[in-house]
Amino acid sequence: MSSYFPRSKDLSRTRKSLSDSPPSSPSPTAKNFRHERVSRVDSSGGDGAADKALGRTSSYMRREARLASLNRLDDDSGPKDYKKMYETALHENEKLKSRLQDSKQELARIRSQLERVTQRQDRMSERSSSVLESEKREKHTLEKRVSDMEEEVKVLTELKSDNQRLKDENGALIRVISKLSK
Template sequence: RLETAGSNPITSDAYSDRASSRTSAYTRRENRLAALSSRPGEEISKDYRKLYESALSDNQKLKSKLQGAQFELVDIKSKLDKVAQQKQEKTSDRSSMLEVEKREKRALERKLSEMEEEMKVLAELKSDNQRLKDENGALIRVISKLSK
């Protein structure tokens, strides 16, 4: 525990703050007890009551602080979970979008190659059509010469 506290300055500060607050609480308690031991009996019992009530109120304050910190921790954890879930959704959305884009790209490439093939066939058909027109014209000339 000391090694981790020493390697992390924030943790070591928090650790030293807690240690110094404990030490000061112990010192205050010892000072109160020393002051009580020098007083008469009835005054001591009143002081014990005051000490008990003081300790009780301190405990209540600490419990409320702890409860507030626990609520804050739960809130922060839920926010962290939401952010992690959103990040996961974005990642899955992004990957699904990439898959959709890849499929669309493949479909477009297939369509492009089909159109290129159709263009080749169309060019061949045009040349065949022109050749047939030329042959038809030649045959018409031959038939017209023969019929004269």
């Protein structure tokens, strides 16, 4: 019976694919694989990808530490309680799913807020552009009125000077006529 447990433990490790979580007690090859994966992400991703890779690595390390502590407890106490391990893994998965759902809801809420802000800014820019256009039109009409009034002022000054000249001529003619009639 004692030979059964190590074999089942080895079989469970060989059945896992590379995309699954890392083994509970990391072997040197698993550590190297994780290191290669992180270094590949670091070399291709830039600063943001490095931060994400470090975050993933730290979460993997925390999970490994938890699983290693569970394995140590199980190794010390005798045969493993797979049902209990399954229930704890299931419970942890449920917690992670609920956190993921909460994160998705928060992301949707933030996206809707961003969309509202963007729409508000668009409306404000449309209003400001329409106000700007109306101000330009108003400025143009006012400039036209000013230029028309300047022309009228020029015409009025010319008319005043013509009127004054005609008054002077009229006065001279009246004097000439009065001298002739005497």
